[in-house]
Amino acid sequence: MKVIDGGITAAQGFEAASTAAGIKYQGRTDMAMVYSKVPCVSAGTFTTNVVKAACVQWDMKIVKSDKPVQAVVINSGIANACTGQEGFNACEATARGVQEVLGVPYDTVAVASTGVIGMQLPVDKLVAGVKAMAPKLDGSVNAGTEASKAIMTTDTVNKEIAVSFEIDGVEVKLGGMSKGSGMIHPNMCTMLAFLGTDLDIEKELLQEAVSDVVADSFNMITVDGDTSTNDTLICMANGLAGNKKITSKDESYEAFKEALSYVCTSLAKTMAADGEGASKLFEATIVNAKSKEDAKTLARAIVGSNLSKAAIFGCDANFGRFLCAMGYSGADFDQNDVELFFKSTNGELKVFDKGTPIVFDEEEALKIMKADAVTVFVDMHEGDAEATAWGCDLTYDYVKINADYRS
Structure with a gap:
């Protein structure tokens, strides 16, 4: 497998386009x-929130049916959530607009929205946007990149990646794009991908x-x-690609799953690092836990704790905050088995050793925690399971961004 240029248009047959439809942003x-x-x-995978946007319900119906999908239309600015029947009408109007200009059945068109909850979408602008994009569809790297930028809300960077890999001597490509910066927490995490x-x-x-892959990637990030x-x-x-069709969990299936x-x-980590107001990526790795579920629970508790996130922002090696989060996570463990380290590109430092704090160099700790990405590494010494979760620090800017999000 190798990383290649591009994103959603990397694979054969995929095209993308974008436009300024004036949905909310100008x-x-x-x-x-x-x-x-x-x-x-x-x-597909979708939010576990009981309050599901109209577009989520529309897409779930298509993905869970035997129908194919041939197009996806995404808007940013307005979420089309908590919008009643009018929200479903907007989904159908968008899909029928695609049917009109591209000739694909409307019920093979997925739709997605991101932005403010509780506002109605301007259907005329949606349909006009579809008509504007259809003639611009293009399989170039640039077209995919511009599409990834169009779906951003409070994101500060666009998110895309592509890889190629071989199956039985045939080159296969996989590309993707995502957005997400705030309102991010497992299951699934706030995101479009x-x-x-x-x-x-x-x-x-x-x-x-x-x-399976979402469980260990997008479901292991949290911002707020x-x-x-x-x-x-x-x-x-x-x-x-023309590969022999994958019909069982053989070597070809595993090769695809590795690429996926x-x-x-990669997309999940980029989203975590771009959390609203974030200044750094915050990673928690648990090794040698009793079970995979325990490892996941512990890692997510560490990156999800506001006190832990504040400590990462302040470059404060206050290991008690991370141990505290582990303690209330719901996973059962003996603190006298635990070793805890801080790691970054600037070094590694053990601060807790099997129930006992270690006297450490505060200047060395500060240097490690000033890096753009900081890892809390925990060895449980109770099994062989491991997991990693990703988040970001909690900064003053997070409150500023969300205090006036609608305006």
Whole structure:
């Protein structure tokens, strides 16, 4: 497997376009379209929030059916959540607009929205945006990059990645883009993500691979403890690579899953590092835990703690905050087995050793924690399971951004 240029348009047959539709933002692109030249099998994961946006419900119905997916239309600025029947009407109008200009059945068109909850979408602008994007659809790297920029809200950087890998001597490509900066917390985390591959694979196996990978990537990031109404990940596979169709969990399936894991983990880490107001990536790695579930629980508790996040922001090696978060996480462990370290590109420092604090050099700790990415590394000494979670520090700017989000 190797990382290649581009994102959502990297795989054969995928095109993208973007436009400034004026949904909410002015002076910037705010709509994107992803299109496959041939119908795709699809898989998806969606928010576990009981309050689901109209677009989430629309997409869940399509992905869970036997229908293919051939296009996705995304808008930023307004979330189309808590919008009643009018919200569903907006989804259908958008999809029918795609049917009119591209000739694909409207019920093979997924839609996604991100932005303010409780506002109605201007349907006329949505449909006009679709019509403006259709003639601009392009398979270039730039078209994919511009699409990834159009779906941003409070994100400060666009998020895209692509890889290539071989299956039985055939080159296969997988590319993706995502957005997410605030209201991010597992299950699924607040985000939109769209993946396109030219792999030929059965729908059921695609869904299983996506669900497994999301559990260890997007579901292991947190910014602020809020799970969104709009979380959506859709993976489309159009089969144009020409590989022998994957119909079982063989070596080809594992090769695809490895590539999928790399793409999703990379996008997830970029989202965590770009958390609203964040100044650094905050990572927690748990090793030698009793079980995988315990390891996940402990790692997520550490990066999800506001006190831990504040300590990371202040470059304060106050290890008690991280141990405290572990203690209330719900995982059962003996603190007298635990070793805790701080790690970064600037060094590594043990600060807690099996129930006993270690006298450490505060200047060395400060140097380590001033890096752009800081890891709290914990050895549980109770088993062989491990997990990593990602978050960000908690800064003054987080409050500023969210205090006036609607304006």
